[in-house]
Amino acid sequence: MEITLTSAAQSLSLSRSSVPSTSLISKFTPISSLSFTNFATTKQFSVRRRLIRRQNCLIKVQASTDGAITANQEQNDDFILEDVPHLTDFLPDLPACPNPLKKSQAYAIVKRTFVSPEDVVAQKIVVQKDSPRGKHFRRAGPRAKVYFQPEEVRACIVTCGGLCPGINTVIREIVCGLKDMYGVGEILGIQGGYRGFYSKNTIQLTPKSVNDIHKRGGTFLQTSRGGHDTNKIVDNIQDRGINQVYIIGGDGTQKGAAEIYKEVERRGIKVAVAGIPKTIDNDIAVIDKSFGFDTAVEEAQRAINAAHVEVESVENGVGIVKLMGRYSGFIAMHATLASRDVDCCLIPESPFYLEGQGGLFEFIEERLKENSHIVIVLAEGAGQEYVAQSLHAADEKDASGNKLLLDVGLWLTQKFKDHFTKVRKMGINMKYIDPTYMIRAVPSNASDNIYCTLLAQSAVHGAMAGFTGFTVGPVNSRHAYIPISRVTEAQNTVKLTDRMWARLLASTNQPSFLNSEVVQENS
Numbered sequence: 001m002e003i004t005l006t007s008a009a010q011s012l013s014l015s016r017s018s019v020p021s022t023s024l025i026s027k028f029t030p031i032s033s034l035s036f037t038n039f040a041t042t043k044q045f046s047v048r049r050r051l052i053r054r055q056n057c058l059i060k061v062q063a064s065t066d067g068a069i070t071a072n073q074e075q076n077d078d079f080i081l082e083d084v085p086h087l088t089d090f091l092p093d094l095p096a097c098p099n100p101l102k103k104s105q106a107y108a109i110v111k112r113t114f115v116s117p118e119d120v121v122a123q124k125i126v127v128q129k130d131s132p133r134g135k136h137f138r139r140a141g142p143r144a145k146v147y148f149q150p151e152e153v154r155a156c157i158v159t160c161g162g163l164c165p166g167i168n169t170v171i172r173e174i175v176c177g178l179k180d181m182y183g184v185g186e187i188l189g190i191q192g193g194y195r196g197f198y199s200k201n202t203i204q205l206t207p208k209s210v211n212d213i214h215k216r217g218g219t220f221l222q223t224s225r226g227g228h229d230t231n232k233i234v235d236n237i238q239d240r241g242i243n244q245v246y247i248i249g250g251d252g253t254q255k256g257a258a259e260i261y262k263e264v265e266r267r268g269i270k271v272a273v274a275g276i277p278k279t280i281d282n283d284i285a286v287i288d289k290s291f292g293f294d295t296a297v298e299e300a301q302r303a304i305n306a307a308h309v310e311v312e313s314v315e316n317g318v319g320i321v322k323l324m325g326r327y328s329g330f331i332a333m334h335a336t337l338a339s340r341d342v343d344c345c346l347i348p349e350s351p352f353y354l355e356g357q358g359g360l361f362e363f364i365e366e367r368l369k370e371n372s373h374i375v376i377v378l379a380e381g382a383g384q385e386y387v388a389q390s391l392h393a394a395d396e397k398d399a400s401g402n403k404l405l406l407d408v409g410l411w412l413t414q415k416f417k418d419h420f421t422k423v424r425k426m427g428i429n430m431k432y433i434d435p436t437y438m439i440r441a442v443p444s445n446a447s448d449n450i451y452c453t454l455l456a457q458s459a460v461h462g463a464m465a466g467f468t469g470f471t472v473g474p475v476n477s478r479h480a481y482i483p484i485s486r487v488t489e490a491q492n493t494v495k496l497t498d499r500m501w502a503r504l505l506a507s508t509n510q511p512s513f514l515n516s517e518v519v520q521e522n523s
């Protein structure tokens, strides 16, 4: 069935500059403005999606046979939906059936059991009266129609990359969500990350086998870096008859998930690929915050507190606490702001220097004179260039291709000792605490547990509804389905020009180490 573009469609005004190259852009159009031949009659009850290529932009026009045509073109020329793919994009004849949740005892009383196809989440919520409506994502949640019969589902779950509090909660809630909400019984655990698809046996996951795992840190399924081989993974997905793949992992993992989705689409097989973003560093773009982050910040308080107790109890005590954060200093920034015992926070985004006016040595000396102790919180990725320079270290990478970091904490400890003892002839009491793995190996706290539950359930609803190649996560507090490319194309970093960093500088009164050039580069 062909869609004829008429004058209304020709009036779609999507400038190239407003189009992110990697994602599908939807322009919602009233059905009356577009002429579709027999659009609503040939395939009753299925949500219809058609792609129209125009001016090198992919414009997705969506209509549903229940008459829910999304938004109004004339009024919303600047309304953009960054939509996620759907199985019917490449399997147009896929049948849908009513969502069994309608009959569930728990959900039957919900006022609106199902998320309307028109519900979207705005990426930007601080607007002015005349602001364009801007980018939106599809709201996550259960849909009236599903594209999988429960007995047909063979799901699998895999966890990749570094640890993070809450991974086990996500695993548990995917298993329980599939079983309790949709009656799915076949759920496989892929062990040891991506390579587990082709190098290990799977394990059966049941609500009983995962019942207590949220109380433990780590991942019940084990994890790994490297080993992503798209073809081997998709071969195994096919061989095992898997049709829903839940992938829990960070930016690297989500890039891998995008590759798997692309290959699944190329092969034209009915497999929904759902990504659940995981990172202790909170470096994933678009989403408000990654799960486990709050738990890690809370755990970091214990280390900062210990450092403070130690240095407060001695003459000229200098405490250094090293926290995780490869490229993003969110943990260090939040832990500092929460603690109030920290005198200085160093993060990868903010270059610093040691010697001279406005430098770190000068600041430490002043604080020691004032308080006789100082606590410094350090993100592991801070000052890497100086450490590399002074140690003449070669660039090393882990199995996934991530840069292996040099120990900036040890380096700084030595620099302080050399400067204060040898140059300034001041005795200092150095206490270096490195709790990096401790803050990510703990079980998730209560609020992260609830967050993980929502992520898992949203992923299950999305896959059952036939969405694929998506990542799920909160955008301005509402859970949304986000194209994977949007969360991998850039990393979330601390913006030195945002008010949060200003709050930190105001709370510690540390030097900003900034000149206007650096500020401009970072903004």
Ligand SMILES: Nc1ncnc2c1ncn2[C@@H]1O[C@H](COP(=O)(O)OP(=O)(O)O)[C@@H](O)[C@H]1O
Pocket (backbone or CB within 6 Å): 160, 161, 162, 193, 194, 195, 224, 225, 226, 227, 228, 249, 250, 251, 252, 253, 254, 255, 256, 257, 259, 278, 279, 399, 400, 402
């Ligand atoms: N660009 C990529 N394409 C495909 N797979 C990738 C890519 N980057 C990383 N991966 C795979 O994703 C997994 C986890 O990546 P890693 O960077 O270690 O952790 P994280 O996902 O937490 O960032 C590894 O198995 C790695 O091989």
Ligand SMILES: O=P(O)(O)OC[C@H]1O[C@](O)(COP(=O)(O)O)[C@@H](O)[C@@H]1O
Pocket (backbone or CB within 6 Å): 160, 161, 162, 163, 250, 251, 278, 279, 280, 281, 324, 325, 326, 380, 398, 405, 440
């Ligand atoms: O020693 P490992 O397990 O490779 O992990 C260390 C790295 O993992 C991180 O926690 C980030 O991991 P992810 O990329 O998996 O999110 C970094 O902060 C840290 O440098």
Ligand SMILES: [Mg+2]
Pocket (backbone or CB within 6 Å): 161, 250, 251, 252, 279
């Ligand atoms: Mg990563």
